[in-house]
Amino acid sequence: MEQAGVKFFEAGFLDLEGNMRLRIFPVKVFDKIASEGYGFDGYSTGFVGIEDSDLVAIPDLSTLRIYSAGDEKRALVICDIYKDDKPLEIDPRYMLRTFVKSLTYSVKVGLEPEFYLLEGGNPVDQSSYMYSILRVNVHSILTELVNSLQEAHIEVTLLHHEVGPGQFEITLPYGDPVEVCDNYVFLKHLLRVCTNFRGLGATFMPKPFTGKPGNGLHIHISAIKRDAHLFGKEELSEEGMYFMGGLLKYARSICLYTNSTVNSYKRL
Structure with a gap:
């Protein structure tokens, strides 16, 4: 180092x-x-x-x-x-x-986190979904973020402006759940450092503003056993149906992890 x-x-x-x-x-x-x-x-x-x-x-x-x-x-x-x-x-x-480690099959996940960039506690722009990023300091933060992730061998799939003003989404690499979560932790830390150096802020808060879109964290999950995708390819398999059923059955308990704050429910 x-x-x-x-x-x-x-x-x-x-x-x-x-x-x-x-x-x-x-x-x-x-x-x-x-x-x-x-x-x-x-x-x-x-x-x-x-x-x-x-x-x-x-x-x-x-x-x-x-x-x-x-x-x-x-x-x-x-x-x-x-x-x-x-x-x-x-x-x-x-x-x-x-x-x-306890699973009898391999699980791969992919994450799509959303976040707001802030200036004085407010969104940095008034743009919307897939608009051009015209502010130089905002563009610099986002490109610095992607470059730093790539230097750390975290290949970003895409980044774009989301629906909310000052809101963005970035897609992280698909892979092992622990490694993917480690990458997400690094992303959040890195983004906050990058914005702080430029006098801006960032929030991943589920619902930072009333009347504006909330931030989500889209999670894509695949289950693989002996090179076969358990959820099916073109149509959802029986295992996939059971997986969906399990999510519905235990949704209330799962919310302890996925929606752990009062603010989470302001987004729903």
Whole structure:
């Protein structure tokens, strides 16, 4: 990383509300943090009670991404959380990885997140679906975002203006659920850094404005077993019908994860 001009790196994880929690370290201690991790207060991050709150975050080096913040080079690595030398069972990343491993088939997902770019708390433009992006600083943020993602080996499929004023959608690569979610975490962090350096803001909030379109996160799911697509190709298979039925049956419980805030229901 030093050869790439990185002087500081960030090592973080998501809390139970999806917020990025991280610490910043000088690059000279990277090897130590990579092998030993760092301790933190699990009570203040919402994972455990105050009486026994010592947790450890250990970086997963496969998630290491170098990116630009203005003229500065930074690095971000996502961590797994441990307690008493064992994975913390309610660590969101651990739960996802454990669930994926338990399946008898392969699952691939693709994400299409939507977000608003803001200036003074308001949308940066009054454009709509697939309009040209004419503001130079907005275009620069979006191209910087795509270039940084590609430099981090995250190939963006497309990016365009959405229906809402100042609203955009980006399509991330299709793949393993854990890797795709790691890419999404990096995207959100990177976008907020890029906008902050230009005096703007960004929000992925489901319904940031009354009377304007909400932000969605479209999730495409495929299930594959022995090279066969379980949901069918041209028509939905019986397995696909059962999958849809399961989503409907457990929709109320699933909403605890997909619609976890009051604002989520303002969008629905």
